[in-house]
Amino acid sequence: MANDVKPTRKELMAIEDRIDLSERGHDTLEQKRDGLIMEFMDILDQAQDVRSGLGDDYEEAQETIDMARAIEGDLAVRGAAAALKEHPEITIQSKNIMGVVVPQIESSKVQKGLDERGYGILGTSAQIDEAADAYEELIDSIVLAAEVETAMKKMLNEIETTKRRVNALEFKLLPELHESQEYIEQKLEEQEREEIFRMKKIKNKKEEEEREARDEVSAEESEETDRPEGEVAVTSD
Amino acid sequence: MSTRTNGSGSNYEYVTARVRSRRAKLFDEDDYRKLIRMGPGEIARFMEESEYEEAMNALGARYSGVDLIEHALHRNLANHFDDLLRFAEGRLYDYIARYLRQFDAWNIKTVMRGIYSDAERESVETDLIRAGEFSERRIERLLGAESIEAVIDVLADTMFGDALAGAYGEYEERAVLVPLENAVDRAFYEALIAGLPSEPSRATQLYIDFLEAEIDFRNIENALRLSRSGADVDPAEYYIDGGRLFDEEGIGALVANTDELVSRLRESTYGDDLDAALNELESAEGLSGVERALNRALLEYSRTLSNRYPLSVCPVFAYVLAKMREVDNVRAIARGKEAGLDPETIEEELVMV
Numbered sequence: 001m002a003n004d005v006k007p008t009r010k011e012l013m014a015i016e017d018r019i020d021l022s023e024r025g026h027d028t029l030e031q032k033r034d035g036l037i038m039e040f041m042d043i044l045d046q047a048q049d050v051r052s053g054l055g056d057d058y059e060e061a062q063e064t065i066d067m068a069r070a071i072e073g074d075l076a077v078r079g080a081a082a083a084l085k086e087h088p089e090i091t092i093q094s095k096n097i098m099g100v101v102v103p104q105i106e107s108s109k110v111q112k113g114l115d116e117r118g119y120g121i122l123g124t125s126a127q128i129d130e131a132a133d134a135y136e137e138l139i140d141s142i143v144l145a146a147e148v149e150t151a152m153k154k155m156l157n158e159i160e161t162t163k164r165r166v167n168a169l170e171f172k173l174l175p176e177l178h179e180s181q182e183y184i185e186q187k188l189e190e191q192e193r194e195e196i197f198r199m200k201k202i203k204n205k206k207e208e209e210e211r212e213a214r215d216e217v218s219a220e221e222s223e224e225t226d227r228p229e230g231e232v233a234v235t236s237d
Numbered sequence: 238m239s240t241r242t243n244g245s246g247s248n249y250e251y252v253t254a255r256v257r258s259r260r261a262k263l264f265d266e267d268d269y270r271k272l273i274r275m276g277p278g279e280i281a282r283f284m285e286e287s288e289y290e291e292a293m294n295a296l297g298a299r300y301s302g303v304d305l306i307e308h309a310l311h312r313n314l315a316n317h318f319d320d321l322l323r324f325a326e327g328r329l330y331d332y333i334a335r336y337l338r339q340f341d342a343w344n345i346k347t348v349m350r351g352i353y354s355d356a357e358r359e360s361v362e363t364d365l366i367r368a369g370e371f372s373e374r375r376i377e378r379l380l381g382a383e384s385i386e387a388v389i390d391v392l393a394d395t396m397f398g399d400a401l402a403g404a405y406g407e408y409e410e411r412a413v414l415v416p417l418e419n420a421v422d423r424a425f426y427e428a429l430i431a432g433l434p435s436e437p438s439r440a441t442q443l444y445i446d447f448l449e450a451e452i453d454f455r456n457i458e459n460a461l462r463l464s465r466s467g468a469d470v471d472p473a474e475y476y477i478d479g480g481r482l483f484d485e486e487g488i489g490a491l492v493a494n495t496d497e498l499v500s501r502l503r504e505s506t507y508g509d510d511l512d513a514a515l516n517e518l519e520s521a522e523g524l525s526g527v528e529r530a531l532n533r534a535l536l537e538y539s540r541t542l543s544n545r546y547p548l549s550v551c552p553v554f555a556y557v558l559a560k561m562r563e564v565d566n567v568r569a570i571a572r573g574k575e576a577g578l579d580p581e582t583i584e585e586e587l588v589m590v
Contacts, residue, residue, distance in 0.1 A: 063578060067525075067586055070572030071565060073364045079350025083413045114468035120415035121459050121475045122422040123346050126524035129462065133523075 007187030026169040033162040057141045061134035068127040083118030102151035107143040247329035256556045306571045315368035341369030342425040400424035443549040452480035454535045510534040
C-alpha cells in the first residue's frame with residue numbers, strides 16, 4: 001500500500017487524519033466489544049439456567065405423557081389434546097442491547113385451567129391433567145429459551161463482527177496507515193535533502209562563477225597596472 | 238349378550254364360587270414386581286405361561302410386542318366377563334350386564350376420540366374392550382363410522398342414543414367432545430340403577446350399596462380434581478347422581494372449599510378407607526397419587542363388601558374391578574417399559590392391593 005500513495009504533504013495530512021479517526025474508532029469498538037462480552041456473559045448464565053430447566057421440563061413432560069399413555073391409552077391422550085380450541089399465542093417485540101436488536105418473546109394463553117382445556121372430567125383422569133400441566137410449563141420454557149438463545153446468538157455474532165473490526169483496525173488498517181505515513185515522511189525528508197543538496201550545488205556553482213568573474217576582472221586590472229608610462233599601446237589598424 | 242329379566246332365581250353360590258377361583262388367579266404383588274423388571278418380550282413370555290396363554294397364542298400371529306400384550310389383555314378381560322354372564326342367571330345376570338355396559342361406554346368414547354383426533358382405525362381398535370353388550374357387528378359399524386354424527390346414528394337404538402342425540406347440539410356449538418362424553422357416562426350410570434324396585438330385596442339393596450359406593454368414589458375423584466384445579470366449572474356439570482355422599486346442590490360449596498371437602502370425606506363412612514388418599518392429597522402436588530390412592534381404597538372397600546356379603550353381587554363386582562385393575566397395571570407396565578420409563582416410576586403408578 002505504501003508504494004501506492006503519493007508522497008506528498010497533502011497525502012501525509014490525509015493519512016494522519018485517517019490514523020486519528022481509526023485510532024478513535026478502534027478504542028470505541030474495543031469498548032463496545034468489552035461491553036458486549038459482559039452483556040453476553042450475563043445472557044450466557046441465563047441461557048445455561050434456561051437450557052438446563054428446559055431439559056428438566058422436557059424430561060418431566062415426556063415422563064408424564066408416557067405414563068398417561070400407558071395408563072389411559074394413546075387415544076384418550078390424543079383425544080384430550082385434540083380438544084384444545086384456544087391455542088397459545090406468541091407476540092414478538094424487540095429490544096436493544098448495546099446496539100444489538102434482540103427479540104423479546106411473550107406468550108399468552110399457555111397455562112390453562114381445567115375448564116379451558118376442552119376435555120371433560122368424567123372421561124379423563126388426573127394423569128392427563130398432569131401431562132397437560134407439564135407440557136404447558138414446557139412451552140413456557142421453550143418460549144423463554146427461544147428468546148434467550150436468539151439474543152445470545154445475535155450477541156455472539158455482533159461480538160464476532162466487532163472483534164473482526166477491532167482486529168482489522170489494529171492489525172491491518174492502522175499498521176498500513178502508519179507504514180504509509182512513514183513512507184511519505186521518509187520520501188519527503190529525502191526530497192528535502194535533495195532540495196538542500198541541489199540548492200547547495202547551485203549556490204556553489206554560482207559562487208564559482210562569481211569567483212571566476214571576479215578573478216577575470218582582477219586579472220585585467222593587474223595587466224593595466226603593469227604597462228610603462230608613455231607607451232602607447234599599438235593597435236593594428 | 239342381552240339382559241335377561243325372566244324373573245328366575247339368581248345363582249349367587251355358583252357364580253361367587255367361580256369368581257373366587259378366578260380371583261385367586263389374578264397377579265399378586267410379587268408378579269407385578271417381576272413384570273416391572275422385565276422387557277416387553279419377557280412380559281409377553283410371562284403372560285404366555287399364565288392366565289393369558291390362550292389369548293396370547295390366539296393373537297400371536299396378528300400382533301407383536303406391546304400391541305400383542307394389550308390385545309391379549311383386552312381379549313382375556315372380555316372372555317372372563319362373558320363367562321360371568323354365562324355363569325349368571327336371573328337378577329344377578331341383569332346386574333352384571335348393567336355393570337359391564339361401562340365397556341360399551343368406553344368403546345363409544347374411544348371411537349369418538351379416534352374420529353375427533355383423526356386416529357387410524359387400527360389404533361382405535363387396539364383400545365377397544367369388547368366386554369360390553371355391543372355385538373361385533375355394531376362395533377364394526379362404529380369403527381366404520383367416519384363422523385361423530387354417524388356414530389350417533391349407529392347408537393340410535395341403544396340406551397346411549399337419546400343422551401347422545403341430546404348432547405349433539407352442544408357438541409356442534411362448542412366443537413369439543415365433553416358434552417358427548419358426559420352424556421355417555423351419565424347414560425351408563427343412570428341405567429345402572431334405573432328400573433329397580435322401590436322396595437328392594439336384600440340382594441338388590443347390596444347391588445345398590447355397591448354402586449352407590451362406586452359412584453361416591455367417582456364423585457370424590459371429580460370433586461378433588463375440580464377443587465385442586467380451581468377451574469371455573471360448575472361442579473354439578475360433572476356430578477354423577479346416585480351416590481350417598483354428595484347431592485347436586487351441596488357439591489358446589491364443597492368444591493369451592495377444599496378443607497371442608499376433605500373434612501367431610503374424613504367424617505364420611507369411607508373415612509378410614511380414604512385416609513391414605515387424603516394424606517396423599519395434603520402432601521403431593523399432583524392428583525395422580527390421590528387418584529391411585531382412591532382406586533386402591535375403592536378396591537379395598539369392594540373387597541371388604543365382598544367379604545362381608547359373600548353370597549351377593551359384591552364379590553362379582555369386586556372381581557370385575559380387580560380384573561380391570563390387573564389389565565390396567567399390566568398395560569401400564571408394558572407401555573411404560575416400551576417408553577423407557579424406569580421401574581421405580583412404573584411401580585409408583587401401579588395400584589396393588
